[in-house]
Amino acid sequence: MTQFNYRPGRIFLSVPHMGGHERNYVQKALEDNWVTTAGPNIPGFEHDVCQHTNAQHAVAVSSGTAAIHLALRVMGVKPGDEVICPTFTFVASANPILYLGATPVFVDSEPETWNLNPELLEEAIKEGIARGKKPACIIVVHLYGMPANMKAIMAIADQYEIPVLEDAAEALGSRFSGHQVGTFGKAGIFSFSGNKIITTSGGGVIITAEEELAKQAAFLANQAKDEAPYYLHSQMGYNYTLSNINAGIGRGQMEMLEKRVKQRREIYTYYYNKLSDIEELYFLPEPKTSFSNRWLTTILLPKPFDPEQVRQELENENIEARRLWKPMHQQPLFAQNKFYGNGTSDKLFERGLCLPSSSLLTEEDLDKVVKTLRQALEV
Numbered sequence: 001m002t003q004f005n006y007r008p009g010r011i012f013l014s015v016p017h018m019g020g021h022e023r024n025y026v027q028k029a030l031e032d033n034w035v036t037t038a039g040p041n042i043p044g045f046e047h048d049v050c051q052h053t054n055a056q057h058a059v060a061v062s063s064g065t066a067a068i069h070l071a072l073r074v075m076g077v078k079p080g081d082e083v084i085c086p087t088f089t090f091v092a093s094a095n096p097i098l099y100l101g102a103t104p105v106f107v108d109s110e111p112e113t114w115n116l117n118p119e120l121l122e123e124a125i126k127e128g129i130a131r132g133k134k135p136a137c138i139i140v141v142h143l144y145g146m147p148a149n150m151k152a153i154m155a156i157a158d159q160y161e162i163p164v165l166e167d168a169a170e171a172l173g174s175r176f177s178g179h180q181v182g183t184f185g186k187a188g189i190f191s192f193s194g195n196k197i198i199t200t201s202g203g204g205v206i207i208t209a210e211e212e213l214a215k216q217a218a219f220l221a222n223q224a225k226d227e228a229p230y231y232l233h234s235q236m237g238y239n240y241t242l243s244n245i246n247a248g249i250g251r252g253q254m255e256m257l258e259k260r261v262k263q264r265r266e267i268y269t270y271y272y273n274k275l276s277d278i279e280e281l282y283f284l285p286e287p288k289t290s291f292s293n294r295w296l297t298t299i300l301l302p303k304p305f306d307p308e309q310v311r312q313e314l315e316n317e318n319i320e321a322r323r324l325w326k327p328m329h330q331q332p333l334f335a336q337n338k339f340y341g342n343g344t345s346d347k348l349f350e351r352g353l354c355l356p357s358s359s360l361l362t363e364e365d366l367d368k369v370v371k372t373l374r375q376a377l378e379v
């Protein structure tokens, strides 16, 4: 486990960054004794998320993973179903499919966004239908903050009438064609874990335009308590509620979101300006349709540099970098699952690195990363 304060002066990949007002919301919760999973910060936080994203309904829960699990469940995913999921993602996009007894079918990336490849998506759907297994849901991930190609993906999803869940865990504040990510599908989710662009120290939110879906998710998140003067249950629920304390942190953090997006984008630009002269070092540009929150700055290293070796050289200087996600089709957990590939995610894993992108990094920190990276790449 990486510890928060391990080795003084360490340059972290992505850490919490308080704005100041979090303290007021938390203090009020303590004073009023709302130290539980109910209290005014919870609807307040949900309201803030709706305001920012233009979503109609938001349901705050205990993690992004819980949000994905609940969203899939209320979208009707059942045991034995197949669910399409990008191979290039964090495992938390795929695990909730297993929680429901369903089976992930993995689809590779497109080079333009590194996200779900629309052509391969359609191929996977067609083959699924031919096998008598039309996918029950499509999970789209906006990885590292970069919006997926929602125009092409929604056109395919609509054509085949398959609901879409957007895993926008890393992409709060990102937009596609002017609309916030998370609002294109039947439901979307955000994560507020400690390493995301803003945090509740641990938490997640489901957004949707459908009131019934939101109601059902909130119901299941709190043990599926039926209307009765005693505890009556007709469905299996979960304990996925968010604490009023955490929601208070979230309210303070939501006030900072726009600033944090701006800061992360500035970090990206800083690295770009200082490193893009290096031959064959690749930064993922923003397509014209898209606005990325640049949660993490990601690069592809020139050949023949090995990202593991470069990561180690940064580590030796007390700098935390991280490989790009190892694709799900390469994970032992999913060795038996179907995969529609084109080599893109394999290449990303072989060449890619995430650079420290915390909004509280100083110019001095960034300079140290740049200097160390240039040394590692012998330029």
Ligand SMILES: *Cc1c(COP(=O)(O)O)cnc(C)c1O
Binding pocket: 063, 064, 065, 066, 089, 090, 092, 093, 141, 143, 167, 169, 170, 191, 192, 193, 202, 203, 204
């Ligand atoms: C962080 C993350 C999640 C899970 O969120 P938690 O709040 O950590 O449970 C899901 N999907 C992606 C792509 C993530 O990065």
